[in-house]
Amino acid sequence: MGEFLLVTIQVDMHDQMALKLQDDLSNAIIKNASRGVLIDISTLEMVDSFIGRMVADISSIGKILGAETILVGMQPAVAITLVELGLSLPGVATALNVERGMVLLRRKIDADGTDVSER
């Protein structure tokens, strides 16, 4: 993945696990000097306000640490429920799948004016 981190959430996480992921991911961004993070939630059957907040927080934390975060693969039923719940995930970039997420990440990072290849 080079300068990108890919996180695939494959289990129904309990709240402490979600917080641990936030912690681990922040550390991984630093350790790998990552410029981008892709969070794949395509197997997640539910996103409630807690998981939603965790994702929004990871995105904010990542930004401060110099990494763009993109949430990919959200199932339609999850998206419909999230909107009805009132969670529009402000500030969180999304893409349909990992491939499109990668393209978007690349574009965002290039738009920053930094030549990634020189890193």
Next chain:
Amino acid sequence: MSANVKGEAPLRSDHDIVLARQQVRRLTQELNFSLVDQTKMVTAASELARNALIYGGGGTMEWEILNGEGRRGLKLRFADEGPGIPNLDLAMTDGWTSGKGLGMGLTGTKRLVNEFDIDTKVGAGTRVTIARWTF
């Protein structure tokens, strides 16, 4: 359809919230809810189970299969013996949060279900009952 049309589950830990979600998923699948309706009910259950745990200090989730006129539904009741909600009107305002959530807990949850009832008394706990029908 399983023989049990009623049941109860404890809400004492993070893990219990996960189990409650899975139980509600199973029940809504047995009731042939659409995928979107399953997801709405599971998400509503997750919000209310967490409220009972965090604000109520733990409690229970009771579930019951409902048989209406030509339709079926699922009723869930979340009960805790916590401090209760001092200002219910405020808690039912969109965007209001006690600081631990996104301020969408109760109002957002209400939008996910067909029926929503809350009974709370300071010092005597909170009981939230929700229901969703097959159509």
